[in-house]
Every structure is written in structure tokens, then in C-alpha cells.
Amino acid sequence: SQTIHQWPATLVQPVGSPLSLECTVEGTSNPNLYWYRQAAGRGLQLLFYSVGIGQISSEVPQNLSASRPQDRQFILSSKKLLLSDSGFYLCAWSFGDTQYFGPGTRLTVL
Amino acid sequence: EDKVVQSPLSLVVHEGDTVTLNCSYEVTNFRSLLWYKQEKKAPTFLFMLTSSGIEKKSGRLSSILDKKELFSILNITATQTGDSAIYLCAVDVNDYKLSFGAGTTVTVRA
Numbered sequence: 001s002q003t004i005h006q007w008p009a010t011l012v013q014p015v016g017s018p019l020s021l022e023c024t025v026e027g028t029s030n031p032n033l034y035w036y037r038q039a040a041g042r043g044l045q046l047l048f049y050s051v052g053i054g055q056i057s058s059e060v061p062q063n064l065s066a067s068r069p070q071d072r073q074f075i076l077s078s079k080k081l082l083l084s085d086s087g088f089y090l091c092a093w094s095f096g097d098t099q100y101f102g103p104g105t106r107l108t109v110l
Numbered sequence: 111e112d113k114v115v116q117s118p119l120s121l122v123v124h125e126g127d128t129v130t131l132n133c134s135y136e137v138t139n140f141r142s143l144l145w146y147k148q149e150k151k152a153p154t155f156l157f158m159l160t161s162s163g164i165e166k167k168s169g170r171l172s173s174i175l176d177k178k179e180l181f182s183i184l185n186i187t188a189t190q191t192g193d194s195a196i197y198l199c200a201v202d203v204n205d206y207k208l209s210f211g212a213g214t215t216v217t218v219r220a
Contacts, residue, residue, distance in 0.1 A: 032206060043114075043198060043210035044153075051206065059207075090152060097142050097202050101152040 002027035006091050006102040013109055019064075019078040021105050023091030026072065031093040033074040035066055036101075038088040050074060081109045112137040116199050116211035124219050127189050131214045133199030134181040141202040143175055143182050148196040148213070156184070156197075189218045 003026045013019060025031055032051050036044040046059045048066035056066050063082060067075045074091055086109045091102040113136045123129055133143065142160045146153035157166045159175035159182060166173050170189075175182045186193055196215050200208040 034206075043116075043212040044200075044208075045210075046207060049206045057206070098144065098155055098158055099208055100155060101146075103151045 002093070002100070004091060004093055004100060004102040006089075006105055008105060009103065010106045011108070013081050013107065015083055015109055016080050019076070019081050019085070019107070021076040021089055021091075021107075023074040023076075023102055024072055025074075025093045028072070028093065028095055030071060031095050033068065034092040034094070034099060035074065035076050036090040036092065038090060038104075040087075044090065048076070083109050085109050112201065112203050112209040114199055114201050114209050114211040116197075116214050118214060119212065120215040120217070122217045122219060123189055125190060127218075129186040129189055129193075129216055131184040131186075131197050131199075131216070132181060133183070133211055135199075135201045135209075136180065137201050137203050137209060139203050140177070141204070144200045144202065144208065145173055145182070145184050146198040146200065148198055149194075153198055186216070189216075191218050191220055194218045 006023050034049045035047040038044050048058055050056050050068045053068055064078050089105045092099040115134050117132045142158050144158050145156040147156055157173045162175055162177040170187045173184045194217050196213040198213045199211040203209055
């Protein structure tokens with residue numbers, strides 16, 4: 001069966017510091033991969049998606065970037081965090097119409 | 111721009127009550143509608159609906175889609191405290207994108 005991992009689970013970072021969140025999927029190959037952000041009391045906002053290695057599409061312009069160095073690895077990065085980057089970051093995978101989510105990373109930028 | 115609106119935003123019920131959650135949508139390209147349950151962390155998949163008028167059921171949860179009036183409802187009967195969660199509605203608008211509503215927070219009191 002497929003499993004999706006994210007780390008770290010929680011992160012507290014100062015404004016202006018860099019960010020790297022990692023997501024890996026097991027038990028499937030060539031999945032579509034997604035990064036979402038969920039602000040408090042709001043729905044999920046799609047940030048990036050990837051249909052293959054090295055292929056990244058951005059949905060929302062911002063100071064975040066994503067990379068897919070391997071088939072089942074998806075990384076979310078920033079060179080300099082802003083206060084507004086605080087939120088709950090979710091990685092998801094899909095093979096077909098349904099997306100399945102990882103456990104998420106709670107990021108607090110102070 | 112795709113729009114998915116959930117109502118109510120939140121509700122509080124007592125154990126044993128029945129809950130009806132609403133999701134209406136206006137999207138450029140409808141493929142399917144999905145319901146997720148989010149407790150502490152990752153949303154977990156509940157239902158995917160593609161055809162009007164066909165009820166999907168899982169235990170005490172059921173959902174139905176009306177593609178003419180552009181909405182779906184999620185029913186929870188005989189609610190239990192474990193049903194307390196955020197319920198998210200999402201519309202699949204293309205191969206890669208789910209548009210999410212803001213969610214309905216359900217609190218079930220013992």
C-alpha cells in the first residue's frame with residue numbers, strides 16, 4: 001500500500017531564515033505530487049504540483065519554490081521566510097482523481 | 111475563477127443529532143467532487159462523486175451530488191464525538207487541480 005511521509009512535523013523559524021520541507025511517497029511510481037498550504041480557519045490553497053521529475057507548476061506567485069529531484073520526493077523551499085508564510089503545509093499524491101495527504105508540517109514564522 | 115463554497119462555516123451539535131453539510135460550486139470544468147474529513151492533521155478521503163442523484167454511503171455518512179443545481183450535501187446521522195472535525199469539499203477541475211472550500215467545522219458534544 002502507499003504511504004506518504006512529511007518532515008519535520010513542526011517547525012519554528014525566524015523571519016528571513018531559509019526553509020526546506022520534504023515529502024516522500026512509498027508504494028507507487030510516477031505519482032502526481034502537490035504542495036498545499038492551509039491557513040487557520042481556511043481551506044487548502046494549492047501552491048505547487050508536479051507530474052514528473054523536474055516538472056513543477058506554480059499556482060500562486062510567492063517567495064516559495066518547489067523541486068522534485070526524484071520520482072517520489074517533493075521539496076518545498078524558501079530562501080527568506082515571511083511572517084505570512086506561517087501555516088500548515090500539506091503534501092499530497094494522486095494516481096487518478098483522488099488525492100491523498102501526508103501528515104503535514106506546522107510552520108510558525110516569528 | 112473557480113469557486114467552492116461550504117456552509118455553514120461551523121456548527122455545534124449533540125451526540126445522536128443528524129448533521130447536513132452543504133457544498134456549492136461554480137467551476138469552469140467539473141470532473142468530480144470530493145469530501146474529506148480533517149481531524150488534527152491530514153485530511154482523509156471520504157467520498158468521490160461524479161454522477162448526479164447517486165448516493166454514496168459509508169456507515170453513518172452519506173453524500174449526494176446535484177450537477178444541475180451545482181451542489182453536494184454530506185449527511186452524518188447519529189453523530190458521535192469522534193465525528194468532530196473539519197469537513198472539506200473539493201472539486202476536481204482538471205487533471206491536477208482540486209479547488210477546496212473553506213471547510214465546515216463540526217463539533218459534537220457528549
